[in-house]
Amino acid sequence: MKISNLIKTSACLLVASQIAQAAIPYKNTTYQFTQPNGDQITLSINGNDYYAEQRTLSGELVIFDNELNGFSFAKVSNDGESIVSEKRLVTQKNAVLKSTSHVNKLTLKKTISEEARQRIVLKNKHIFLNKQEQKTSFKSAAMQLPGQVQGLTIIIQFPDELGTISQNQVNAFLNNVPYTEFGNAQSVRGYFLNVSNNKLDYKNTVTRYYTAKKNKSYYADNRYSSSVRSQELISEALNWLEYTEGFDFSTLSTNSSKQIRGLNIFYAGDSDSAWSKGLWPHMARLSPRFCADNVCTDRYQITNMGNNLAIGTFIHESGHLLTNWPDLYDYDGSSEGSVASFGVMGYGAIGQQNKFKPTPPVAHFRYLAGWDTVTELNPAINNQAPKGRLTHISGSNTSYKWTNPSNANEAFYIEAIHQSEQNQYQPDQGLAIWHVDTAGSNSNEWHPYIQMEHADGDRDPENNRNRSDNTDLFDGQQTHSFDKVTPNAYTSKGTNATWWNGSDSGLSISAISDPATQISFDISTVQPPSGEIYTGSLSEKGQDIHPDGRWFQYSGGLIKLDLLGPNNTDFDLKLERWNGSWAQVDISESPDSQESIQYQANDGYYRIIVLSYSGAGNYTLTVNK
Known part of the structure; x- marks a missing residue:
C-alpha cells in the first residue's frame, strides 16, 4: 500500500494543548x-x-x-x-x-456546573504539569518511536511496610513474553509488541527495592497534594540510584531534549491516601528535575502495587510517556468523550476485562507512531487511490484515510475491528470510522481531536449516556453506509461524512459486510461540490447574514447560492447589493427550505441573507462565485 506525501507531511501538526492531557x-x-x-x-x-x-x-x-x-x-x-x-x-x-x-x-x-469543573481541571493541570507544559509543542507525531525503548521502573518499600511483590515479578510483568501472572493476558512489553506489529520493543530496567527514608505515613500525608510528598520520595529514590547504586542513566531512552521517556515508580502496599493527596497514583512532571549522565527527568507515573498488578493503567500512562498521545476522554465529566472505550487512550484500558488486555490505540495514533501503513483514498490527493470494493483486516497494522484537500490536518480514518486478538474486549465489532482534526479539543465533546462516527447516530458517549455499546460500529446487520446524510443528516452534532466547516467531504462508504475479521465495503469516487460553505442555526422568524455577518466585494460575474435547511421548515434566501443602502437584487422563497439563486452580478458590494419564514433548525449555505 502507498502512503501519500501529503499524509507524511501533514500528520505531524498537532496542537500544543494536546500534550497537557x-x-x-x-x-x-x-x-x-x-x-x-x-x-x-x-x-x-x-x-x-x-x-x-x-x-x-x-x-x-x-x-x-x-x-x-x-x-x-x-x-x-x-x-x-x-x-x-x-x-x-x-x-x-x-x-x-x-x-x-x-x-x-x-x-x-x-x-457542580460544567464551567466550575473546567476551572478545577485547568488548576490541577497547572499543579501536575506546571507552566512548562503549556510551552511544549506536541511533536510526538513527527518523532516516530525507535524500534527499541528502554525505560526505568523503580520499586520502593518503606521501613514500616515492606514490598510483597518481588523484583522478579515486577520484571516479568513489564518484560516477559509470554506473560499471564495476576490474570494478565500479556506483559507491558508484550502489549506494545502486539499493537505495533513488533515495531516497538519497550523494555524496562527494574531496580531492586529502595527503602524510603521515612515511614509510609509521612509520604501518604493527606494534608499535601500528591505532587508534593510523592515527588520527594521519587527524588530520594533517584539520588539513591545514582549515588548508592551507581546506575548509568545514559542507558535509558530519551527524547530529542535528552529527557527520559519512561520513568515509572511502583511502591509497596495500597496508596493509603485520599484522591489527589499523599501517595495517590498519578502522572506529573518532576520538579525540580533530576539530571545524571547527561540526561534528565521529565514526566513520571507513580502507582501502588497492592497485592496484584494489572497492565491497563500502566499501558495507558505509557502512551503519554512514550509517544505524547493525549487522552481521548473528557476531563470535566460533561461527557464520556467520543472514542470512549474503543481506544486505549480513552477508557479502553480500565474495564474489568481490558485492564488485563487493553484495546489497541486508534488507527490515527498507530500511524503517528509509525506502526501503520495508511492508504489515502481521496482521489483529489492521491491519483492512484484505490476505488470500488475494498477490504480491511482487523489488527493488520494498516488503515485507510480520506484527507481534506483544503485542510491537511483533517481526515477520516477507516479500519475494521473484530472482537478477537488484541481487540477481544472492544464494545462492538464492524467498521470503525474516526474523524480526526488537530484543531479539535476534548474540552468540546462536539468537536474533539478524534471523533468516533457512531453508526447508530445516537452519540451516547458525547451525551453522557454510556461509554460505547454494541451498535457503534458500521456493519451489514445495522447501519451499512456512511455519507453526507447517513446515519444522521444533521448539520451539527450528527454522524455523517461532512468536514467540520459543514462541507461535504465526498466520502461515501456503502455495502459494508457483516462483522468478521475481514470487512468489505464500497468506496465512492464522486467529488463533492465546490464552493464556500457556511453553516448556522435559525430560530423561528430569525435570520443570518453571510459571509459570517459581513459583506463581500465582487468584481462581477455569476453568483450561485444554494441553501439546504431542515425538513418541515420554510427557510428563504436573499441576495442584496449596496446602493447607499442594502437593496434586494434576488430572492428564492419556495415553500420548503431548499433554495437556489443564480444572479449575474455587476461590480459592487453584496451580502446574503438566510431567514426563517417558518420553523427553526440548522442549515447549510453553499456559495459559488
Missing part, C-alpha cells in the same frame, strides 16, 4: 480509606487526576476535609460552583450500602 481515568473505582477514628470506609470514585467526584457506596457525596483530616459528607455550595464539607465524618455505620440502582444513579449524577 495526561491523567489516570477512574470509572466507578472503589478504594478503602482509614478515617481518623480508625474506621475503614469504602468509597467510589469517578473522574481522573484533575477532577473527580467521590461517594460512599450508598451514593452520598463526600470530600476530604483538611480540618477533620478525613472524609466528610459533602454538598454542593449554594452558588453551585464547588463541593463543600458538611463537617460530618463518614463512618462505617453511616456509609452502609442501600441499593445498587441507587448507587449507579447517584454516582453518575453531575453536581
Whole structure:
C-alpha cells in the first residue's frame, strides 16, 4: 500500500494543548480509606487526576476535609460552583450500602456546573504539569518511536511496610513474553509488541527495592497534594540510584531534549491516601528535575502495587510517556468523550476485562507512531487511490484515510475491528470510522481531536449516556453506509461524512459486510461540490447574514447560492447589493427550505441573507462565485 506525501507531511501538526492531557481515568473505582477514628470506609470514585467526584457506596457525596483530616459528607455550595464539607465524618455505620440502582444513579449524577469543573481541571493541570507544559509543542507525531525503548521502573518499600511483590515479578510483568501472572493476558512489553506489529520493543530496567527514608505515613500525608510528598520520595529514590547504586542513566531512552521517556515508580502496599493527596497514583512532571549522565527527568507515573498488578493503567500512562498521545476522554465529566472505550487512550484500558488486555490505540495514533501503513483514498490527493470494493483486516497494522484537500490536518480514518486478538474486549465489532482534526479539543465533546462516527447516530458517549455499546460500529446487520446524510443528516452534532466547516467531504462508504475479521465495503469516487460553505442555526422568524455577518466585494460575474435547511421548515434566501443602502437584487422563497439563486452580478458590494419564514433548525449555505 502507498502512503501519500501529503499524509507524511501533514500528520505531524498537532496542537500544543494536546500534550497537557495526561491523567489516570477512574470509572466507578472503589478504594478503602482509614478515617481518623480508625474506621475503614469504602468509597467510589469517578473522574481522573484533575477532577473527580467521590461517594460512599450508598451514593452520598463526600470530600476530604483538611480540618477533620478525613472524609466528610459533602454538598454542593449554594452558588453551585464547588463541593463543600458538611463537617460530618463518614463512618462505617453511616456509609452502609442501600441499593445498587441507587448507587449507579447517584454516582453518575453531575453536581457542580460544567464551567466550575473546567476551572478545577485547568488548576490541577497547572499543579501536575506546571507552566512548562503549556510551552511544549506536541511533536510526538513527527518523532516516530525507535524500534527499541528502554525505560526505568523503580520499586520502593518503606521501613514500616515492606514490598510483597518481588523484583522478579515486577520484571516479568513489564518484560516477559509470554506473560499471564495476576490474570494478565500479556506483559507491558508484550502489549506494545502486539499493537505495533513488533515495531516497538519497550523494555524496562527494574531496580531492586529502595527503602524510603521515612515511614509510609509521612509520604501518604493527606494534608499535601500528591505532587508534593510523592515527588520527594521519587527524588530520594533517584539520588539513591545514582549515588548508592551507581546506575548509568545514559542507558535509558530519551527524547530529542535528552529527557527520559519512561520513568515509572511502583511502591509497596495500597496508596493509603485520599484522591489527589499523599501517595495517590498519578502522572506529573518532576520538579525540580533530576539530571545524571547527561540526561534528565521529565514526566513520571507513580502507582501502588497492592497485592496484584494489572497492565491497563500502566499501558495507558505509557502512551503519554512514550509517544505524547493525549487522552481521548473528557476531563470535566460533561461527557464520556467520543472514542470512549474503543481506544486505549480513552477508557479502553480500565474495564474489568481490558485492564488485563487493553484495546489497541486508534488507527490515527498507530500511524503517528509509525506502526501503520495508511492508504489515502481521496482521489483529489492521491491519483492512484484505490476505488470500488475494498477490504480491511482487523489488527493488520494498516488503515485507510480520506484527507481534506483544503485542510491537511483533517481526515477520516477507516479500519475494521473484530472482537478477537488484541481487540477481544472492544464494545462492538464492524467498521470503525474516526474523524480526526488537530484543531479539535476534548474540552468540546462536539468537536474533539478524534471523533468516533457512531453508526447508530445516537452519540451516547458525547451525551453522557454510556461509554460505547454494541451498535457503534458500521456493519451489514445495522447501519451499512456512511455519507453526507447517513446515519444522521444533521448539520451539527450528527454522524455523517461532512468536514467540520459543514462541507461535504465526498466520502461515501456503502455495502459494508457483516462483522468478521475481514470487512468489505464500497468506496465512492464522486467529488463533492465546490464552493464556500457556511453553516448556522435559525430560530423561528430569525435570520443570518453571510459571509459570517459581513459583506463581500465582487468584481462581477455569476453568483450561485444554494441553501439546504431542515425538513418541515420554510427557510428563504436573499441576495442584496449596496446602493447607499442594502437593496434586494434576488430572492428564492419556495415553500420548503431548499433554495437556489443564480444572479449575474455587476461590480459592487453584496451580502446574503438566510431567514426563517417558518420553523427553526440548522442549515447549510453553499456559495459559488
